[in-house]
Amino acid sequence: MKILVTAFDPFGGESINPALEAVKLMKDTIEGAEIVKLEIPTVFRKSIDKTREAIEKENPDVVLCVGQAGGRFEVTPERVAINVDDARIPDNENNQPIDVPIYEDGEPAYFSTLPVKAMVEAIRSEGLPSSLSNSAGTFVCNHIMYGVLYTIDKMGKDIRAGFVHVPFIPQQVARRPAPAPSMSMEDIARALEAAVSAIVKNEEDIVAVGGKID
Amino acid sequence: MKILVTAFDPFGGESINPALEAVKLMKDTIEGAEIVKLEIPTVFRKSIDKTREAIEKENPDVVLCVGQAGGRFEVTPERVAINVDDARIPDNENNQPIDVPIYEDGEPAYFSTLPVKAMVEAIRSEGLPSSLSNSAGTFVCNHIMYGVLYTIDKMGKDIRAGFVHVPFIPQQVARRPAPAPSMSMEDIARALEAAVSAIVKNEEDIVAVGGKID
Amino acid sequence: MKILVTAFDPFGGESINPALEAVKLMKDTIEGAEIVKLEIPTVFRKSIDKTREAIEKENPDVVLCVGQAGGRFEVTPERVAINVDDARIPDNENNQPIDVPIYEDGEPAYFSTLPVKAMVEAIRSEGLPSSLSNSAGTFVCNHIMYGVLYTIDKMGKDIRAGFVHVPFIPQQVARRPAPAPSMSMEDIARALEAAVSAIVKNEEDIVAVGGKID
Amino acid sequence: MKILVTAFDPFGGESINPALEAVKLMKDTIEGAEIVKLEIPTVFRKSIDKTREAIEKENPDVVLCVGQAGGRFEVTPERVAINVDDARIPDNENNQPIDVPIYEDGEPAYFSTLPVKAMVEAIRSEGLPSSLSNSAGTFVCNHIMYGVLYTIDKMGKDIRAGFVHVPFIPQQVARRPAPAPSMSMEDIARALEAAVSAIVKNEEDIVAVGGKID
Numbered sequence: 001m002k003i004l005v006t007a008f009d010p011f012g013g014e015s016i017n018p019a020l021e022a023v024k025l026m027k028d029t030i031e032g033a034e035i036v037k038l039e040i041p042t043v044f045r046k047s048i049d050k051t052r053e054a055i056e057k058e059n060p061d062v063v064l065c066v067g068q069a070g071g072r073f074e075v076t077p078e079r080v081a082i083n084v085d086d087a088r089i090p091d092n093e094n095n096q097p098i099d100v101p102i103y104e105d106g107e108p109a110y111f112s113t114l115p116v117k118a119m120v121e122a123i124r125s126e127g128l129p130s131s132l133s134n135s136a137g138t139f140v141c142n143h144i145m146y147g148v149l150y151t152i153d154k155m156g157k158d159i160r161a162g163f164v165h166v167p168f169i170p171q172q173v174a175r176r177p178a179p180a181p182s183m184s185m186e187d188i189a190r191a192l193e194a195a196v197s198a199i200v201k202n203e204e205d206i207v208a209v210g211g212k213i214d
Numbered sequence: 215m216k217i218l219v220t221a222f223d224p225f226g227g228e229s230i231n232p233a234l235e236a237v238k239l240m241k242d243t244i245e246g247a248e249i250v251k252l253e254i255p256t257v258f259r260k261s262i263d264k265t266r267e268a269i270e271k272e273n274p275d276v277v278l279c280v281g282q283a284g285g286r287f288e289v290t291p292e293r294v295a296i297n298v299d300d301a302r303i304p305d306n307e308n309n310q311p312i313d314v315p316i317y318e319d320g321e322p323a324y325f326s327t328l329p330v331k332a333m334v335e336a337i338r339s340e341g342l343p344s345s346l347s348n349s350a351g352t353f354v355c356n357h358i359m360y361g362v363l364y365t366i367d368k369m370g371k372d373i374r375a376g377f378v379h380v381p382f383i384p385q386q387v388a389r390r391p392a393p394a395p396s397m398s399m400e401d402i403a404r405a406l407e408a409a410v411s412a413i414v415k416n417e418e419d420i421v422a423v424g425g426k427i428d
Numbered sequence: 429m430k431i432l433v434t435a436f437d438p439f440g441g442e443s444i445n446p447a448l449e450a451v452k453l454m455k456d457t458i459e460g461a462e463i464v465k466l467e468i469p470t471v472f473r474k475s476i477d478k479t480r481e482a483i484e485k486e487n488p489d490v491v492l493c494v495g496q497a498g499g500r501f502e503v504t505p506e507r508v509a510i511n512v513d514d515a516r517i518p519d520n521e522n523n524q525p526i527d528v529p530i531y532e533d534g535e536p537a538y539f540s541t542l543p544v545k546a547m548v549e550a551i552r553s554e555g556l557p558s559s560l561s562n563s564a565g566t567f568v569c570n571h572i573m574y575g576v577l578y579t580i581d582k583m584g585k586d587i588r589a590g591f592v593h594v595p596f597i598p599q600q601v602a603r604r605p606a607p608a609p610s611m612s613m614e615d616i617a618r619a620l621e622a623a624v625s626a627i628v629k630n631e632e633d634i635v636a637v638g639g640k641i642d
Numbered sequence: 643m644k645i646l647v648t649a650f651d652p653f654g655g656e657s658i659n660p661a662l663e664a665v666k667l668m669k670d671t672i673e674g675a676e677i678v679k680l681e682i683p684t685v686f687r688k689s690i691d692k693t694r695e696a697i698e699k700e701n702p703d704v705v706l707c708v709g710q711a712g713g714r715f716e717v718t719p720e721r722v723a724i725n726v727d728d729a730r731i732p733d734n735e736n737n738q739p740i741d742v743p744i745y746e747d748g749e750p751a752y753f754s755t756l757p758v759k760a761m762v763e764a765i766r767s768e769g770l771p772s773s774l775s776n777s778a779g780t781f782v783c784n785h786i787m788y789g790v791l792y793t794i795d796k797m798g799k800d801i802r803a804g805f806v807h808v809p810f811i812p813q814q815v816a817r818r819p820a821p822a823p824s825m826s827m828e829d830i831a832r833a834l835e836a837a838v839s840a841i842v843k844n845e846e847d848i849v850a851v852g853g854k855i856d
Binding site for chain 2: 067068069070071072079080082083084085086087088089098099107108109110111117134135136137138139141165205207208209210211212213214
Binding site for chain 3: 751850
């Protein structure tokens with residue numbers, strides 16, 4: 001099995017992106033699956049383009065996109081991506097789309113085809129906090145998740161795909177007033193490895209309580 | 215203009231549901247629009263059935279569903295409803311669906327057809343906290359929002375519809391350890407009236423920054 | 429019984445101070461006790477001076493100081509004031525003392541002589557969130573609480589005294605990103621009346637679980 | 643220089659106490675200072691007795707007590723300990739004192755004699771979140787801090803002493819609903835080493851903005 005793992009490049013004037021660094025820390029082989037790591041630009045459209053090229057070149061069985069969600073306490077697999085770009089801040093090339101569809105001919109939403117509840121359970125079993133998220137936001141993270149699922153759908157390929165959000169690392173919040181949750185880069189890498197393990201082992205998701213009231 | 219406003223009945227052993235009580239406090243005419251109030255059961259399916267019957271009987275121009283989101287700080291119009299029921303707790307008739315579609319023949323998601331950003335702005339202008347939410351959860355609130363938008367779509371009717379989540383009232387959190395945000399019932403009613411005002415005045419939504427990074 | 433209730437004037441460029449407005453909303457007689465309201469300046473030293481003058485003039489049985497704690501979820505009676513000024517921001521006359529004692533000849537700390545746990549219980553019984561706080565901070569709120577208890581001690585008077593912190597009102601957080609808790613001005617006034625009721629009825633505090641682990 | 647570092651034993655049915663484990667991970671020599679580590683019981687009185695015995699035996703220059711504050715986001719040196727025990731839960735020998743002084747003949751409070759702001763700055767410089775806390779609670783953590791400062795005062799010894807609270811580790815919150823902040827055990831140990839470094843290097847505290855409004 002071959003798994004393509006993407007992570008965004010640094011943005012907002014930062015010299016490093018901890019989510020990207022955590023992906024680089026991941027093992028290159030997990031449960032027998034080959035991990036191919038790809039850095040993608042924090043730019044609407046171009047992030048999808050670069051991932052599509054890698055899908056064509058690598059022909060992976062799975063695409064797992066990773067991004068940072070500053071403010072979250074847990075590593076959170078995403079359930080669904082919605083067909084809208086609504087940027088609160090500009091991306092790395094100064095695009096700031098507001099309330100426009102990502103693809104005019106796309107579905108209103110695409111659900112993750114990864115075993116998201118099995119991933120949550122695997123991360124928790126590693127002793128790390130995790131839960132299932134029902135919104136990937138409306139910035140580049142939702143954009144890449146939607147774009148990859150749309151692309152695979154249009155290609156007619158049998159590739160499973162989805163997205164995982166990770167918290168800040170401590171260094172990013174050292175001088176930020178609480179509440180500012182974080183997780184060490186080593187623990188983030190360990191959580192992502194556990195999530196990949198669950199992907200390799202679970203063609204279908206497990207049945208588990210994990211919904212949200214609101 | 216006629217606006218149907220729904221709210222769930224009490225559940226979880228409570229004798230009153232503050233969201234319902236706040237809806238009852240709302241004026242019966244807002245900006246010239248007639249407000250028709252409907253109590254619906256906190257039950258999968260039946261909540262949709264009862265709302266559909268009211269739509270057929272009242273023939274409203276707008277359907278606004280209201281529900282409580284314990285733990286939220288703000289009054290939050292919802293952007294989108296997704297095609298899944300995933301109940302963390304049972305409903306009032308002990309149904310607890312896990313990861314099943316609401317309608318097999320429905321879209322993956324329906325976007326609110328209400329002017330959600332204008333509603334946020336109107337509530338804030340009343341001096342009350344509000345923001346746009348990108349997830350209505352996976353319990354009865356997402357269920358009724360999805361069900362109403364699906365029903366209107368299948369009926370081929372030109373009815374605008376959507377959902378607003380409201381916080382706990384202080385009485386519900388008086389003995390709950392912080393952090394437990396709340397808003398007074400009078401303020402919730404005032405926020406809902408402001409939201410309805412925005413619906414009456416805005417056929418199309420305004421363009422405003424209001425997306426979420428994650 | 430006569431109860432002197434103080435509240436700070438507006439500061440930070442604001443035209444009103446909601447804590448002061450809530451105090452103004454309080455009834456003038458509670459459980460037979462006369463309430464005397466006093467506006468004091470948000471200034472180190474001068475706030476104590478003005479309160480001492482009122483104590484000399486009014487000869488009250490109780491002094492209750494009220495201040496705002498933006499970010500708190502509950503109305504919180506304070507257990508203790510400590511002998512230090514450590515200002516994160518300047519006061520209304522641009523004083524910003526850092527790590528200096530309030531009174532060189534004062535105790536390291538003074539405990540509230542009000543029935544703080546009875547006050548918490550009374551507020552909760554009104555259906556409003558409350559808990560006992562173990563720190564009034566190190567700005568003007570701790571300063572006035574310490575100063576009043578020091579003053580009464582040095583005067584040798586038999587006056588009970590203490591401090592209550594109240595949350596923001598919704599208007600102050602309408603455009604502030606969550607988490608930004610608030611309480612309506614009417615509810616704050618009602619909580620303060622309940623606290624005063626408890627003061628009138630309880631010469632000694634009740635015995636109740638209400639400590640904090642940390 | 644010799645520094646005695648204490649940490650509580652496991653409690654609440656747990657087999658390990660992560661604060662204790664983090665202390666064990668600390669280097670045995672920091673900036674030339676010898677670190678002596680001491681496990682103390684999570685029991686009122688006995689924790690003070692055992693620390694006093696170690697002070698008599700080891701004759702340290704500094705005593706640094708460490709404890710866990712579940713729910714905190716940062717490593718927080720404590721500014722002050724107050725003369726009260728008010729237990730929300732029983733200790734390891736089922737004592738649950740409510741609103742009683744720790745020592746009848748003690749001061750109302752003792753301020754830390756460690757350079758708390760220099761410690762905060764040193765921890766942040768390591769890329770880890772930290773701030774100064776103004777309350778150590780009313781359970782065994784405040785108890786040991788108060789008891790050690792009282793003991794040193796009564797002994798007439800020239801020993802500097804204080805307390806640092808540390809967050810949960812991820813393993814403790816893996817299945818706890820957010821918000822549940824944590825810090826890795828390695829990072830906690832690194833923060834404590836940075837704090838000790840600051841203690842060795844700063845006889846007097848630095849002057850820095852670090853107060854709290856409330």
